[in-house]
Amino acid sequence: xxxxxxxxxxxxxxxxxxxxxxxxxxxxxxxxxxxxxxxxxxxxxxxxxxxxxxxxxxxxxxxxxxxxxxxxxxxxxxxxxxxxxxxxxxxxxxxxxxxxxxxxxxxxxxxxxxxxxxxxxxxxxxxxxxxxxxxxxxxxxxxxxxxxxxxxxxxxxxxxxxxxxxxxxxxxxxxxxxxxxxxxxxxxxxxxxxxxxxxxxxxxxxxxxxxxxxxxxxxxxxxxxxxxxxxxxxxxxxxxxxxxxxxxxxxxxxxxxxxxxxxxxxxxxxxxxxxxxxxxxxxxxxxxxxxxxxxxxxxxxxxxxxxxxxxxxxxxxxxxxxxxxxxxxxxxxxxxxxxxxxxxxxxxxxxxxxxxxxxxxxxxxxxxxxxxxxxxxxxxxxxxxxxxxxxxxxxxxxxxxxxxxxxxxxxxxxxxxxxxxxxxxxxxxxxxxxxxxxxxxxxxxxxxxxxxxxxxxxxxxxxxxxxxxxxxxxxxxxxxxxxxxxxxxxxxxxxxxxxxxxxxxxxxxxxxxxxxxxxxxxxxxxxxxxxxxxxxxxxxxxxxxxxxxxxxxxxxxxxxxxxxxxxxxxxxxxxxxxxxxxxxxxxxxxxxxxxxxxxxxxxxxxxxxxxxxxxxxxxxxxxxxxxxxxxxxxxxxxxxxxxxxxxxxxxxxxxxxxxxxxxxxxxxxxxxxxxxxxxxxxxxxxxxxxxxxxxxxxxxxxxxxxxxxxxxxxxxxxxxxxxxxxxxxxxxxxxxxxxxxxxxxxxxxxxxxxxxxxxxxxxxxxxxxxxxxxxxxxxxxxxxxxxxxxxxxxxxxxxxxxxxxxxxxxxxxxxxxxxxxxxxxxxxxxx
DNA sequence: CGCGAGGATATTTTT
DNA sequence: TATCCTCGCG
Numbered sequence: 094x095x096x097x098x099x100x101x102x103x104x105x106x107x108x109x110x111x112x113x114x115x116x117x118x119x120x121x122x123x124x125x126x127x128x129x130x131x132x133x134x135x136x137x138x139x140x141x142x143x144x145x146x147x148x149x150x151x152x153x154x155x156x157x158x159x160x161x162x163x164x165x166x167x168x169x170x171x172x173x174x175x176x177x178x179x180x181x182x183x184x185x186x187x188x189x190x191x192x193x194x195x196x197x198x199x200x201x202x203x204x205x206x207x208x209x210x211x212x213x214x215x216x217x218x219x220x221x222x223x224x225x226x227x228x229x230x231x232x233x234x235x236x237x238x239x240x241x242x243x244x245x246x247x248x249x250x251x252x253x254x255x256x257x258x259x260x261x262x263x264x265x266x267x268x269x270x271x272x273x274x275x276x277x278x279x280x281x282x283x284x285x286x287x288x289x290x291x292x293x294x295x296x297x298x299x300x301x302x303x304x305x306x307x308x309x310x311x312x313x314x315x316x317x318x319x320x321x322x323x324x325x326x327x328x329x330x331x332x333x334x335x336x337x338x339x340x341x342x343x344x345x346x347x348x349x350x351x352x353x354x355x356x357x358x359x360x361x362x363x364x365x366x367x368x369x370x371x372x373x374x375x376x377x378x379x380x381x382x383x384x385x386x387x388x389x390x391x392x393x394x395x396x397x398x399x400x401x402x403x404x405x406x407x408x409x410x411x412x413x414x415x416x417x418x419x420x421x422x423x424x425x426x427x428x429x430x431x432x433x434x435x436x437x438x439x440x441x442x443x444x445x446x447x448x449x450x451x452x453x454x455x456x457x458x459x460x461x462x463x464x465x466x467x468x469x470x471x472x473x474x475x476x477x478x479x480x481x482x483x484x485x486x487x488x489x490x491x492x493x494x495x496x497x498x499x500x501x502x503x504x505x506x507x508x509x510x511x512x513x514x515x516x517x518x519x520x521x522x523x524x525x526x527x528x529x530x531x532x533x534x535x536x537x538x539x540x541x542x543x544x545x546x547x548x549x550x551x552x553x554x555x556x557x558x559x560x561x562x563x564x565x566x567x568x569x570x571x572x573x574x575x576x577x578x579x580x581x582x583x584x585x586x587x588x589x590x591x592x593x594x595x596x597x598x599x600x601x602x603x604x605x606x607x608x609x610x611x612x613x614x615x616x617x618x619x620x621x622x623x624x625x626x627x628x629x630x631x632x633x634x635x636x637x638x639x640x641x642x643x644x645x646x647x648x649x650x651x652x653x654x655x656x657x658x659x660x661x662x663x664x665x666x667x668x669x670x671x672x673x674x675x676x677x678x679x680x681x682x683x684x685x686x687x688x689x690x691x692x693x694x695x696x697x698x699x700x701x702x703x704x705x706x707x708x709x710x711x712x713x714x715x716x717x718x719x720x721x722x723x724x725x726x727x728x729x730x731x732x733x734x735x736x737x738x739x740x741x742x743x744x745x746x747x748x749x750x751x752x753x754x755x756x757x758x759x760x761x762x763x764x765x766x767x768x769x770x771x772x773x774x775x776x777x778x779x780x781x782x783x784x785x786x787x788x789x790x791x792x793x794x795x796x797x798x799x800x801x802x803x804x805x806x807x808x809x810x811x812x813x814x815x816x817x818x819x820x821x822x823x824x825x826x827x828x829x830x831x832x833x834x835x836x837x838x839x840x841x842x843x844x845x846x847x848x849x850x851x852x853x854x855x856x857x858x859x860x861x862x863x864x865x866x867x868x869x870x871x872x873x874x875x876x877x878x879x880x881x882x883x884x885x886x887x888x889x890x891x892x893x894x895x896x897x898x899x900x901x902x903x904x905x906x907x908x909x910x911x912x913x914x915x916x917x918x919x920x921x922x923x924x
Numbered sequence: 925c926g927c928g929a930g931g932a933t934a935t936t937t938t939t
Numbered sequence: 940t941a942t943c944c945t946c947g948c949g
Contacts, residue, residue: 717940
C-alpha cells in the first residue's frame, strides 16, 4: 500500500491505529510530521473518513502550512476540507462564529503585547497602582499565567487571599477584562480561554464541534498549556479519537504556560492509549545524536529514550572558544565564508546560526555584513511591531472596528492634527461618563463640555474615518489602504520627516501594502478577503512563519525559533553559563529552569544534519558592561571523544577560571578589590583581587520588592571603588537566600573607548550604514514623460528632483491633478 | 500643544 | 548600549 511504503514499523503502527487515543513519542528528526500527514491520508483514503471530520492542530502557521502542503501533495484536492490550523487561529475561527454568546461582537479585535501594555497602563492609572512597585509587565504576565490556567478574575481574587500584591493584580485583572470587553477586543490568551469558556457554557456548541471533529491530531503536544489541553480534551471527549505527537525533551515553552505534564501524563488521562515511540532519527549523524543524548540524559523529569540513526558516525562536533564575542562572530562569518568557498555544493541557506537571546544577533549580523554574507534574522523586532506598521494598522483597525479605542487613540493625532492631551482627556472622560466608546464620544463632540476650538479638529477626524469607511464599501482593500495613506496625510508626513529611518519606514509601509495585496489575491477563506480577515492574519503571525526556504541566505535565530527546523550546518553560539543556560532561568528555584535550558540545548543540537559547531566567548558586552562568564555547563556534558576541541588550551584555562570563581566567591576571607581599579580581562581581575585592600562584599539582596529576583550585588558599597566600576552577579535566588553563596559572573564597566573597542564592530557599523544609505537609482522617466501610477492612473511628469533620500517627482495626472511624491514609493512605470 | 533634552531603566525565550 | 519616559520650555 502506497501510504506505508516509506514508513518504518513504528510509524506504520501509529498511522494504522486511527480509533482511540494514541500518544506518539517522537524524538527529534524521527519523522513525526510524516506520521501525521500519512495518518490523514490513511484516514481519507483507506478509512473513507470525510475530510470535514479531521482536525490537525499545530503551534505555528509555518508548521500548519507545511502540513497542508504535504497532505495536498499526497491526496490532492480531496484533502481540502481537512482543518489544519494553529491553536490560535482555530479558536479565532470558532469565536468569530459564536462569541456573541459570550457578549462580544464577532468582529472583535485581537490585542498584541503592545496593545495589552497600553491598556494595562490605563487600568493601572484608574486603579491608582504604583507602577514603580508593581510593573505593568509583571501584572500582565501574572494575568497571562492565570488565563493559561483558565483562572477567571473572580477565582484569581479568591485565591489571592491576604497577599496585598496578589489582590491588587486581581483587581487589575478584573478591570483589564472589562476594558478589553468594552473595546470588543481579546488578547492572545483570551483566544484560548474564551473558546474553552464557550464550550463549557454552551454545550450545544461544543457538541456541534465534537460531531464535526471526529479525528483530532495535535502536533508538539509537549508545548500545550492547560487551556490548550482543556480545549483538546473537550473536543475529543466524545470520539476519543485523539492522536497527540510530541517529545517531552523538546518542551521549551514553560514560560508561556506549557505544562510538560500534559504529555507525561497522557497515559493517565487515556489509559487505553496506544503509545508509540519513534526513536529512529532520519536527520543527523550518530555523533550529533550521541551528543544530544548525553546532554539530555542529565534531566530528571523525562521519559527515557535514545535516538539512533543508520546514517553513520559523521563529523566530530567542533568547539571553539574566543576571548570576546566579537571574535566569536568573526569566526562564524569566516568559517561560513571558507566553507562556501571550499565546498562547491554548499550554499548559504544550508547554514544556521543559533543563540539564546535575540540581542546576540547584532554582533553576528554586523560581522556577516562585513563579509558580504547574505543572511536573514528570524524574529527580534517583529515586522508588525514597527511603529509605522502599527500606525497604519491602527488606521485599518479604526476603519474596521471603531470600538477599538486603542487603535483610534493611536492615530488620532498621527500625523499631527493639533489634537492634544487636554482634548483627549476630555473626550475620554465624556466617554466614560456616558458609557460609550471613545469614537462614539468623538461623534458627539458638540456635547462634550469644555471642548472649544478642538471640536472642529475632532469633527474633521471622524469625517475622515467615515469617509474611509464609505470608500472601503466599493473599493478593493489595497485601494482603500492607498486612499488612507494619501488622505490621512500619513504618507506625506513620512516622506517629509527628516528622521534618519524614514527611508526604512517608507519601505516597510510599502511592504505592508504588498502583504495586503497578496492577502487579497490569495485569500481562500469562505468569506472572501476582508479587512478583519487581514488584520486577524496579521495578528497571529509568528516570527518563524515568514521564513522562506527559497531564500539563499544564512539564517540567524534564537534556539526557540529553531525548533522544528533542520540545517546541514549549525552553529550554536554563546555557550556560556549566564548566557546559555541563561542566568534568569538558573535563578529559578529548583531544577525546572536548568532542565528547560537543557532541553533547549537538546533542541539546538538536534537541528544539525551534518555538522555542528559550538562556540563560546570569555567576555561579551551587555548593556554597556563587559561580562565575563564561565563556559556553559552543557559543554562538559558532551563526551570529550565526540568533540574536536580546538580550544583545548582555552578550555583548560576556562576550567581554571571556573575554579577561580569558586575559590574567590566562596572564600570567607575573600581577596579584596583594588581601590578604584578597572578590570579589562580576567587576568587583570585576578591581579586586582590579590591586592588585599577591600573585601568582596557579601551578596546583598536588593530592597524587598515583589517578584524581583536577586540582582546585581553592586560593589558600590566598597570604600573607594568607583560606583559601577565592577559588579558581581549574584547567584541563584539571592533575593531570598542567605549571603555568602557564590556569584557566577564578573561585570566590568569599560570607561574608555579603547576598553570598548574589542566589543564593537565600528567598521562594520559604518559600512552597513553606508550600504543602507546608498542613493536610490534615478527613475527611468524625466520631465515630459508619460507615466502610469497604480492608483492615480496616467499622467505627465513635470519634474524630477533629487531629494535627501530619494528622487521627488511631480506629476500632473489626467484624472486627479498634480501630485508630488517620492519615486521609490510611488512605483510608477513609464509608458 | 509640540518638541527636545536628559535621566531612568532594561534583556530570556513567543503564540 | 539603546530605548523609553518625563519634564520643562517656547
